[in-house]
Amino acid sequence: MKSGRHLRLLLGLALATSACVVTPALAQNVSAQTTKIIELERAGKYSEALTLAQKTLADAERARGPVHRDVAAALNNLGQAHAGLGQDSEAEPLYKRALAIFEKVGGLDSADVAPTLNNLAALYQRQDRFADAEPLFRRALIVSERSLGPGHPDTGRSLNNLATCYEKLGRHADSEPLFRRALAIYEKAGGPEHPAVATLLNNLGQVAKVTGRHAEAEPLVRRSLAIREKALGPDHPDVARSLNNLADLYERQNRYADAEPLYRRALSIRERAVGPDHPETATSTNNLANLLRLEDRVNDALPLLARLIVTGRAQARVALPMLYAAQRQQLVASGTALDDALNVLQRSAQSSAASAVNKLAVRLAAGNDRLAELVRRDQDLGSEAESLDKSIMAAVSKDRAKRDPSAEQRARERISLIAGERARLQKALSAEFPEYSALSNPLPLTAGEVQSLLSADEAIVLFAIAEKESYVFALTRDGFDWKPIPLGADALSGKIAAFRRGLDIAKASDASGKSGLFDLAVANELYAALLLPVEPLIRDKRSLLVVPSGALTALPFHLLVTEKPAMAIPDKFDGYRNAAWLLKRHAVSVLPSVTSLKALRAFARRDQNIKPMTGFGDPLFDPASAGGDNRAALKTASRSAASVAYTEFWRGAGVDRARLAQALPQLPDTADELNAVAKDLGVAAGDIHLGRDASETTLKRTRLADYSIVYFATHGLVAGDVKGLAEPSLALSIPAQPSEFDDGLLTASEVAQLKLNADWVVLSACNTIAGDRPGAEALSGLARSFFYAGARALLVTHWAVDSAAATRLTTSTFDRLKASPNIGRAEALRQAMLAYLNDASSPRNAYPAFWGPFALIGEGVGR
Missing domain, CATH: 3.30.420 (Nucleotidyltransferase; domain 5)
Structure with a gap:
C-alpha cells in the first residue's frame, strides 16, 4: 500500500468530527471555540485549528480546573490538531491525559472514553506499533457497543478503526466484514453521500486492491473520491487520500499514464493544506517519485528524492531502487548514490539493540564521570517512564473487571515525578555540558x-x-x-x-x-x-x-x-x-x-585496573535440594530441556516456581565450564558464583562494572516460553522465598538496570539472541538490554544448545584467546567451531546444530 496513512483513522468528515468531544457543560465561549476547531479540521486548516485548540484548553482549565470532563475534551481536541499536522509526539501525552480524566470523572466505560482510545490507537498505528494499537481499538469498540449500542455512528467508527488495524497487519479476512458493518451503519445514519461513507468505500477498495481484485476495487475508490469532492471540496486532504489510492490502483495495473496526474494532484493538495514537511506530503512525494522511476524517468524523479532525503522522509522502498538506477545511468556519482542510500537506510532501520548501543556510546563518549553519571540517570529514568507508560496502556486496553485503578494512578504519579527529575537533569546537562546535545544525536555515517x-x-x-x-x-x-x-x-x-x-x-x-x-x-x-x-x-x-x-x-x-x-x-x-x-x-x-x-570502536575501555571476569553458573533450581547430588548423572542435561513447556508453570499472576524448579534440569557441567575459563584467565575463586550463590541477589550486589567479562552459564527462557512472562530471562538459583528483588529469573528489563563496563558478556544459554516477545526480531531482548547496561560485545546462541557442546565451545574459545590475545573474539570463536567440526572422534561433531549455535554480537575484532 502506497499511502502510509490511507487507512488512517479519522479519514472521513464524520469520523473526524466524532473524534472531537463537544461537551454541553462547557462555557459558551469554549463550546463555540470547539465547534470552530471541528470546522477548521474539516477544511484541512490544521494550523489554525491548533492555535484555537490551545486557547480552548487554556480557557477550559481556567474555568474548570485540571480534572474536568471539559478539560479532557479540550485535551483530546488539541491532540487531534497536533495529529493533523503530523506532530504525534505532541499529541500522544495529550490523549493520555484526556483518557485518564475521562475514566476518572465518567467511569471506565463512559461514552467519552472510546474516541480518545481510538485517537491514541491511531497514533500508535501510524508508527507501526500494531501490538500497542490493536488492544486499544478493541476496547474502544467494546466501550462504544456497551455505552452507545451496536448501530451508533461511533460504534461504526470503532469498527472501521479495528478493521483498519487488521488490514495493516494483512488480516484481510478479518478486516473486510468489519468494514462492511461500519459502512452499513454510516449509510443508514448519514445517507449514501456522507463523507464517512466515502471513508468506508475507500477502505473496502483498499482491501479489494491489495487482494488482487482490481476490477472490484476501482468503482469503490472512484465513488469514494466523488463523494469527498462533492461534500468536502476539491482541495480537501481527504480528497488527496482517494486520489492517492486510485493512483496506486492504476500503478499496480501498470497504467502509469493514468496514475501520474492523480499523484500530482494529491501532492499539490497536501502541500497547500498541510505544508511541505507533513508526513502525508512526504507520502505523496515518495509515491510520485517512485512512479516516475517505474516510467524510466529517473532524472525527473531525482529532485523529489533529494528533497525527501534532506528532510529525512525518503522511504527505502523508493529511494534505494532509484539511487541504484541513477548510478547505473550515470545520473549520480556512485559515491554520492551510496552515501544517500546509507543515509536512508540508517534513518529507516533503527533497531532497539542499535538504540541501546547508541545510548551506551553516549555514556562512553562523555569521558567525564559527572556527565556519564547524569546521562545514565536520564536514560534510566526515560526507560522507567517508558516501562510504566506501557503498563498503563496495557491496563487501559483491558476490560474494566481486570483493571486496577490505584496501581495505574501510582504509575501516573511516578511518571510525573520522573518528568520533573528529567527536566532538572536536562537543565544541568545544558548548563554544565553544552556539547551533550550534539553527542546524543549522532548523524548517519557516510561511506567514507x-x-x-x-x-x-x-x-x-x-x-x-x-x-x-x-x-x-x-x-x-x-x-x-x-x-x-x-x-x-x-x-x-x-x-x-x-x-x-x-x-x-x-x-x-x-x-x-x-x-x-x-x-x-x-x-x-x-x-x-x-x-x-x-x-x-x-x-x-x-x-x-x-x-x-x-x-x-x-x-x-x-x-x-x-x-x-x-x-x-x-x-x-x-x-x-x-x-x-x-x-x-x-x-x-x-x-x-x-x-x-x-560507537563500539571509538569508545573502547580506558580502565586498566579491571578484574578479568565474574561468572554465574550451575544455579540451584530446587530450593529444597542440597545441590551437588548425582553430578555425573546430570552431565548430559541440556540447557534447553525445559524450553518446550514453560507454559505449564504459569499460575495466576506469576510463575509457579516450585513446578518450574522441578522441570529445570540442573547443569553441573556449567560449573566445569566456568572453572575452566576462570583458570585460563586467572580469575579469583571468589569471582565465580556457583550453586546457591549463582543468584539474583549475588548478581545485583556485585560491582559488575569492575569486570571485563561477565559470564552466564544456565538455562535461557525465551519470551513466551512462560505464559505471561513478556520478556526473555536467564534462570538463576530460585530462592526458597522469592521476592521482587530475587525471584530466580533475571529478566531483560532487570538486565537493563545493571551497570556494566564489560568488553564481553557471555550468555552460554538457550537461544539468547531471541526477541523480547514471540515474533519480534532477534536482538530485541537480552542482547538489547546487555548493550544498554554497558556491554561492548555479546556471545549469544541462536537455538537450544547442547550443554556439553556449549562447554566445549566456550572453553576452547577462551583457550585460544589466552594463547593469542590479539586474534579477537570472533576469530577465537571461529577457530573453536572449526576444531569441533573437524574432530572426527564422533560423526555428530560435524553436524552444525552442535558446533554452530554461538554468534558474536558487537565488537569481535582484536585491537
Whole structure:
C-alpha cells in the first residue's frame, strides 16, 4: 500500500468530527471555540485549528480546573490538531491525559472514553506499533457497543478503526466484514453521500486492491473520491487520500499514464493544506517519485528524492531502487548514490539493540564521570517512564473487571515525578555540558566514515529488506559495492525458517531419517542470494561484519554454504564436515547497526585496573535440594530441556516456581565450564558464583562494572516460553522465598538496570539472541538490554544448545584467546567451531546444530 496513512483513522468528515468531544457543560465561549476547531479540521486548516485548540484548553482549565470532563475534551481536541499536522509526539501525552480524566470523572466505560482510545490507537498505528494499537481499538469498540449500542455512528467508527488495524497487519479476512458493518451503519445514519461513507468505500477498495481484485476495487475508490469532492471540496486532504489510492490502483495495473496526474494532484493538495514537511506530503512525494522511476524517468524523479532525503522522509522502498538506477545511468556519482542510500537506510532501520548501543556510546563518549553519571540517570529514568507508560496502556486496553485503578494512578504519579527529575537533569546537562546535545544525536555515517573504521582485512555487509526487493551493501577500507536481491521480506522469512529447521538438537540424534535435518542446499541458496552479489569485494577479507535487519537477525551467517553441495542432506553426519561453510572463510561478527561500528570502536575501555571476569553458573533450581547430588548423572542435561513447556508453570499472576524448579534440569557441567575459563584467565575463586550463590541477589550486589567479562552459564527462557512472562530471562538459583528483588529469573528489563563496563558478556544459554516477545526480531531482548547496561560485545546462541557442546565451545574459545590475545573474539570463536567440526572422534561433531549455535554480537575484532 502506497499511502502510509490511507487507512488512517479519522479519514472521513464524520469520523473526524466524532473524534472531537463537544461537551454541553462547557462555557459558551469554549463550546463555540470547539465547534470552530471541528470546522477548521474539516477544511484541512490544521494550523489554525491548533492555535484555537490551545486557547480552548487554556480557557477550559481556567474555568474548570485540571480534572474536568471539559478539560479532557479540550485535551483530546488539541491532540487531534497536533495529529493533523503530523506532530504525534505532541499529541500522544495529550490523549493520555484526556483518557485518564475521562475514566476518572465518567467511569471506565463512559461514552467519552472510546474516541480518545481510538485517537491514541491511531497514533500508535501510524508508527507501526500494531501490538500497542490493536488492544486499544478493541476496547474502544467494546466501550462504544456497551455505552452507545451496536448501530451508533461511533460504534461504526470503532469498527472501521479495528478493521483498519487488521488490514495493516494483512488480516484481510478479518478486516473486510468489519468494514462492511461500519459502512452499513454510516449509510443508514448519514445517507449514501456522507463523507464517512466515502471513508468506508475507500477502505473496502483498499482491501479489494491489495487482494488482487482490481476490477472490484476501482468503482469503490472512484465513488469514494466523488463523494469527498462533492461534500468536502476539491482541495480537501481527504480528497488527496482517494486520489492517492486510485493512483496506486492504476500503478499496480501498470497504467502509469493514468496514475501520474492523480499523484500530482494529491501532492499539490497536501502541500497547500498541510505544508511541505507533513508526513502525508512526504507520502505523496515518495509515491510520485517512485512512479516516475517505474516510467524510466529517473532524472525527473531525482529532485523529489533529494528533497525527501534532506528532510529525512525518503522511504527505502523508493529511494534505494532509484539511487541504484541513477548510478547505473550515470545520473549520480556512485559515491554520492551510496552515501544517500546509507543515509536512508540508517534513518529507516533503527533497531532497539542499535538504540541501546547508541545510548551506551553516549555514556562512553562523555569521558567525564559527572556527565556519564547524569546521562545514565536520564536514560534510566526515560526507560522507567517508558516501562510504566506501557503498563498503563496495557491496563487501559483491558476490560474494566481486570483493571486496577490505584496501581495505574501510582504509575501516573511516578511518571510525573520522573518528568520533573528529567527536566532538572536536562537543565544541568545544558548548563554544565553544552556539547551533550550534539553527542546524543549522532548523524548517519557516510561511506567514507564507515571505511575509515575498517582495517585492511575487514569487510562490512548490511541489508535493506523491502516488500518485494531487498539490497545488500558491502564496504571495505578501499572499496564498496551494492546490489539488489530479488527477494522481499516474506520470501526471506520463509527461506530462513527452512534453514533453521535443521538446527533442532532433539532431532539430531542420528542421520538415519533425513526429515528435519539441516539442508545444505537451502544454506547455499541463501548465500547466493545474500552475499554472492558482493563476493568479489568481501571474499578475501578474514573478518566479516554483518548488519542484518528484520528476519535476517535470526540467521546465523556463519552457517551459510558458499558452494553448491553434492547432497542437500548427507546420508551421514560426517557428510556435513566437508561442506563449504562460510565459517571456513570468515570470522563473523554481527552489529546491530552501521553506527554501532563507530560507537563500539571509538569508545573502547580506558580502565586498566579491571578484574578479568565474574561468572554465574550451575544455579540451584530446587530450593529444597542440597545441590551437588548425582553430578555425573546430570552431565548430559541440556540447557534447553525445559524450553518446550514453560507454559505449564504459569499460575495466576506469576510463575509457579516450585513446578518450574522441578522441570529445570540442573547443569553441573556449567560449573566445569566456568572453572575452566576462570583458570585460563586467572580469575579469583571468589569471582565465580556457583550453586546457591549463582543468584539474583549475588548478581545485583556485585560491582559488575569492575569486570571485563561477565559470564552466564544456565538455562535461557525465551519470551513466551512462560505464559505471561513478556520478556526473555536467564534462570538463576530460585530462592526458597522469592521476592521482587530475587525471584530466580533475571529478566531483560532487570538486565537493563545493571551497570556494566564489560568488553564481553557471555550468555552460554538457550537461544539468547531471541526477541523480547514471540515474533519480534532477534536482538530485541537480552542482547538489547546487555548493550544498554554497558556491554561492548555479546556471545549469544541462536537455538537450544547442547550443554556439553556449549562447554566445549566456550572453553576452547577462551583457550585460544589466552594463547593469542590479539586474534579477537570472533576469530577465537571461529577457530573453536572449526576444531569441533573437524574432530572426527564422533560423526555428530560435524553436524552444525552442535558446533554452530554461538554468534558474536558487537565488537569481535582484536585491537
